[in-house]
Amino acid sequence: MSALLLDGKALAAKTEQELSARISELKSDGKGQTPILATILVGDDPASATYVRMKGNACERIGMESVKVEMPTETTTEQLLAKIDELNNNPNVHGILLQHPVPEQIDERACFDAIALQKDVDGVTCLGFGRMSMGEKAYGCATPKGIMRILEAYDIELAGKHAVVVGRSPILGKPMAMMLLGANATVTICHSRTKNLADHIRQADIVVGAVGRPEFIKADWIKDGAVVIDAGYHPGGVGDIELAPLVERVAAYTPVPGGVGPMTINTLIYQTVDSGEKAIAGK
Numbered sequence: 001m002s003a004l005l006l007d008g009k010a011l012a013a014k015t016e017q018e019l020s021a022r023i024s025e026l027k028s029d030g031k032g033q034t035p036i037l038a039t040i041l042v043g044d045d046p047a048s049a050t051y052v053r054m055k056g057n058a059c060e061r062i063g064m065e066s067v068k069v070e071m072p073t074e075t076t077t078e079q080l081l082a083k084i085d086e087l088n089n090n091p092n093v094h095g096i097l098l099q100h101p102v103p104e105q106i107d108e109r110a111c112f113d114a115i116a117l118q119k120d121v122d123g124v125t126c127l128g129f130g131r132m133s134m135g136e137k138a139y140g141c142a143t144p145k146g147i148m149r150i151l152e153a154y155d156i157e158l159a160g161k162h163a164v165v166v167g168r169s170p171i172l173g174k175p176m177a178m179m180l181l182g183a184n185a186t187v188t189i190c191h192s193r194t195k196n197l198a199d200h201i202r203q204a205d206i207v208v209g210a211v212g213r214p215e216f217i218k219a220d221w222i223k224d225g226a227v228v229i230d231a232g233y234h235p236g237g238v239g240d241i242e243l244a245p246l247v248e249r250v251a252a253y254t255p256v257p258g259g260v261g262p263m264t265i266n267t268l269i270y271q272t273v274d275s276g277e278k279a280i281a282g283k
């Protein structure tokens with residue numbers, strides 16, 4: 001059996017064409033307004049700077065504007081909250097992205113939660129998480145929502161399947177579990193301190209690696225025919241799951257790179273276009 005490659009990079013590229021068309025339509029509708037994403041980078045972490053740059057480039061590719069806010073490493077919680085407040089009150093800004101992680105002196109949760117719900121296109125607020133978990137309208141957290149969009153695009157059945165999510169972070173594992181539950185999967189959440197982790201994973205029809213440790217999940221813990229989603233990305237181009245031995249015996253898998261990562265960025269811009277369209281239409 002040769003596994004289906006869940007090609008996030010190709011799906012993101014295809015979706016960018018659709019988003020480009022939506023932006024062109026907004027540009028030509030006479031109002032002359034287009035969506036704008038504000039990105040906030042605090043400090044000088046090189047990986048974070050790269051991701052923020054990739055997000056700006058994605059906006060550019062679809063013809064959408066982005067404004068880049070860069071703040072120094074010594075920024076306080078109060079200063080960051082003031083900047084978020086300013087962006088919340090700017091009617092020309094339709095989405096706000098605060099790049100994680102922020103320097104340790106900053107209360108990241110307070111800053112995420114300060115983002116107005118209608119501009120939370122990265123899906124990081126507690127309010128958005130709660131609403132999404134209850135099946136109410138909210139923008140999904142970018143990485144798990146990107147994974148749900150991949151599963152949907154490839155018609156992967158979720159209802160009644162047993163999904164095991166390995167990881168419980170606020171912007172990945174927890175929202176992933178709630179989204180899979182919302183799609184009628186039976187969900188187990190495991191983490192670095194779960195006992196008998198391999199036994200849990202062996203039960204899974206769908207495995208999501210979201211633990212943030214290189215190849216932490218071993219190939220022989222995964223059953224034949226499973227769907228394997230790897231949300232990790234580590235130096236050397238490996239994810240959270242030992243993927244290479246699996247490609248001949250699972251049903252489908254996301255590659256690293258080229259799987260989940262591109263759909264994280266695509267989901268952010270997709271949700272920003274949505275937010276911009278709504279604001280511009282006065283909804």
Ligand SMILES: Nc1nc2c(c(=O)[nH]1)N[C@@H](CN(C=O)c1ccc(C(=O)N[C@@H](CCC(=O)O)C(=O)O)cc1)CN2
Nearest residue numbers: 051098099100101122142143233257258259261262264
């Ligand atoms: N506020 C947020 N912060 C962070 C998020 C997030 O969703 N919101 N996620 C991660 C980092 N991240 C986006 O911010 C991210 C990581 C990796 C990729 C990606 O496309 N990776 C490529 C490979 C990398 C490369 O080509 O250089 C891939 O997997 O193909 C995109 C986004 C933490 N912070």
